[in-house]
Amino acid sequence: MSKKTPLSPDDQALFLQLMTGTRQLKQDTFVHKLPVKTRVLPVKRLLSEQADNSHYFSDEFQPLLSTEGATRYVRADVSHFELKKLRRGDYTPEIFLDLHGLTQQQAKQELGALIAACRREHLFCASVMTGHGKHILKQQTPLWLAQHPWVMAFHQAPKLFGGDAALLVLIEIEEWQPPELP
Numbered sequence: 001m002s003k004k005t006p007l008s009p010d011d012q013a014l015f016l017q018l019m020t021g022t023r024q025l026k027q028d029t030f031v032h033k034l035p036v037k038t039r040v041l042p043v044k045r046l047l048s049e050q051a052d053n054s055h056y057f058s059d060e061f062q063p064l065l066s067t068e069g070a071t072r073y074v075r076a077d078v079s080h081f082e083l084k085k086l087r088r089g090d091y092t093p094e095i096f097l098d099l100h101g102l103t104q105q106q107a108k109q110e111l112g113a114l115i116a117a118c119r120r121e122h123l124f125c126a127s128v129m130t131g132h133g134k135h136i137l138k139q140q141t142p143l144w145l146a147q148h149p150w151v152m153a154f155h156q157a158p159k160l161f162g163g164d165a166a167l168l169v170l171i172e173i174e175e176w177q178p179p180e181l182p
Helices: 009-019 043-054 080-088 104-121 136-147
Strands: 072-074 095-098 125-129 151-156 166-171
Touching: 043 104, 072 080, 072 136, 080 151, 080 166, 095 104, 104 125, 104 136, 104 166, 136 151, 136 166
Parallel strands: 095 125
Antiparallel strands: 072 151, 125 166, 151 166
């Protein structure tokens, strides 16, 4: 519904006079597409990574976690400032794991797979959604995470990422090395 005012004959003649000797521009912009490398890992490797990482989770061992306030943990060699940044929501989760409807054994396996995937894909922050339910996974998940050597810290997620039904987890990742050229 644009209302274009037609050009007067004098304006049209002036425009044509000014445009003589010009040619239409050719589109020469080229957008480079980055090659997408998706590594297809064998199922056997994925299952072994999952098993290797889930063997850290014991139901017998009870780490000493603070019972007051929000669910939180920081490894001894990690700065408490990281915990504060998690609480404030300074870290945005790069991967999400939803444990709703899983048994404890399945949840352990999925946590192991999550940690392996974070290390493999160089993902630093993950969100683990436990939900409320009967509070079984909500209580057990922090105890399992505190036992894993690659978990640096975790804190109850800010409301934006699930509130008290989720945990934000910082995973220790290997330093990124550029791929070697053949």
